[in-house]
Amino acid sequence: MSSKPTFAPAHASDIEAFDHETDVLVVGFGCAGGAAALEAAGSGADVLVIERAGGPGGSSAMSGGELYLGGGTPLQQSSGYRDSPDNMFAYLKAALxxxxxxxxxxxxxxxxREHFDWFCGLGLTFNPGLYDGQSWMPPTQDGLMWLGENAWPYDRLADAVPRGHRPATESFGGWLIMEKLVAAVKAAGVETHVDTVATRLMLDDDGRVVGVVARQYGTTVTYRARKAVIVTTGGFVDNEEMLFEHAPVLSGHAKVSDGLDDGSGISMGLAIGAAVRRMSVTQIAAQVLPAMIARGMLVNGLGQRFINEDVYPGLASVAAVRHQPGPYWVIIDQEGYDDIPERDLWNVRPSHVCERLGELEEELGLPEGSLESTVAAYNHWAERGEDPQFHKNKRWLRSLKAPFAAIDPRKGFDSGSEGGGGTTGVAGFTLGGLRTTVDGRVLDVSGNEIPGLYAAGRASAGMFGQGYISGTSLGDGTFFGRRAGRAAAVGIGNTTSDSGAQDAG
Incomplete structure (x- = not known):
């Protein structure tokens, strides 16, 4: 007998008595679930959250903690930058x-701007100051960072304004965001059930979602939602079968998740006719140091450059993994390497060092003359302060001189330490999911709203097209989670009253 889970819906009329009942049931307690629960409770609804792990947080708590915010936040203003919603829109429309x-x-x-104030209301603080370097994650406690706004072509489409907002902590900051959000949800009187995994949506006789069936410590538990169910269970990067079907570009690569992003919430929606959107779209992070490629170059398996290396590194990663022959190499010279602040090196060390580019080509297995011609063309224009092929900002342009070094992203970060090293040098997560309205209402394959069902965070498709920028997962998840929570709290009335379980629980 197959152990493959079934997500076929259950029917309320088959339930004699529900184990738990609430107005709004939130499934999953990451940033989207927490935001949805908090707003639903603030709108007057009785709210209950179920979480499959032993505590809240999910992948959100393990994230870097960047929040993509703008439009003129106090942090932007204190750093001397003027921004507007229109300027922010011009960048995000292009970058996403x-x-x-x-x-x-x-x-x-x-x-x-209001969303920034909401985060501050949770108790988060943001230190003044801009980290003006290139990094996946700044090693300082500066509250503001660049996320590709100052790189071509985006600096031509919108005024370059930094919008990466980081809470006041070093390194990973997702834990702090979730710590404040969890405390606010608890203070709002929201009940949370952990170690509880939803397995099936519950429908009434009219096809409205009125609850879920779950498993808790090996026992089946039923939950009734008088107004709505909000699915915030994350993406599907930890489900190899779903990856193979929808986003094979990430198959075999490392996962950016808490290990529980198995697509179950999306699958439960699909089982009742929900539509999905952008299931092939993923965030991709090749393990290259932004501070290093900006000072040197990123080349493909033919020794050729293919993008301006000062762009948001996730976009460079997508360009490499999706569109270029591998393996990929970071090429830099001694002067460029020495110019990188120690804190930005992440203990990454060259895998090859040669006096001549021809020697380096041979060691890397690149076509003869390929790297020599690439560097020659780069140097020719760098001496003139230009990059006509890929338009790297002149701040980073400088002729590369011997000795030359190559860094292998497959060795991962911290490659200079004992035991350092990766597998493919690529990690990522999924961005596609259930198709929703701007208020989180899930749509079916005909474009109609499925009554009683909402979704937010990576269980939904969010704002994304084919692109991604750091901070838009935590930002999008909380922003649209809040909207879903408010809409769900209003509900459409109790349409389960005609079901066989009308007096249950």
Whole structure:
């Protein structure tokens, strides 16, 4: 007998008595679930959250903690930058595209200043100061960072304004965001059940979602939702079968998750006819140091450059993994390497060092003359302060001189320490999910709203087209989680009253 889970819906009329009952049931307690629960409770609803792990947090708590916010936040103003919702929209529309959800981006940009205030209301603080370097994650406690806004072509489409907002902590900051959010949800009187995994959605006789069936410590538990169920269970990067079907570009690579992003919430929605969107779209992070490629170059398996290396590193990673022959190499010279602050090196060390580019080509297995011609063309224009091929900002342009070094991203970060090293040098997570309205209402394959069902966070498709920028998962998840929570709290009345379980629980 197959052990493959079934997500076929259950029916309320088959339940004699529900184990738990609430107005709004939130499934999953990451950033989207927490935001949805807090707003639903603040709108007057009785709210209950179930979480499959032993405590709240999920992948959100393990994230870097960047929040993509703008439109003129106090932090931007204190750093001397003027921003507007329109300017923010111009950048995000381009960076999250092609085919980004412009309606959602517009709302997100228009509401970004208020959303920043909401985070502050949770008790989060943001230190003044801009980290003006290139990094996946700044090694300082500066509250503001660049996320590709000052790189071509985006600096031509919108005024370059930094929008990466980081809470006041070093390194990973997702834990702090979730710590404040969890405390606020608890203070709002929301009940949380942990070690409880939802397995099936519950429908009434009219096809409205009225609850879920779950497993808790090996026992089946039923939950009734008088107004709505909000699915915030994360993406599907930890489900190899779903990856193979929808986003094979991440198959075999490392996962950016808490290990529980198995797509179960998406599958439960699919089982009742929900539509999905952008299931092939993923965040991709090649393990290259932004501070290093900006001072040198990133080349493909043919020894060729293919992008301006000062762009947001996730976009460089997508360009490499999706569109270029591998393996990929970081090429830098001694002067460029020595110019990188120690704190930005992440203990990454060269795998090859040679006096001549021809020697380096041979050691890397690149075509003869390929790296020599690439560096020659780069140097020719760098001496003139230009990069006509890929438009790297002149701040980073400088002729590369011997000795030359190559860094292998497959060795991962911290490659200079004993035991350092990776597998493919690529990690990521999924961005596609259930198709929703701007208020989180899940749509079916005909474009109609499924009554009683909402979704937010990586269980939904969010704002994304084919692109991604750091901070838009925590930002999008909380922003649209809040909208889903408010909408779900209003509900459409109790349509389960005609079901066989009307007096149960």
């Amino acid at each position: 595209g092609p085919d980004a959800d412009e309606e959602k981006i517009r709302l997100y940009c228009d509401g970004s």
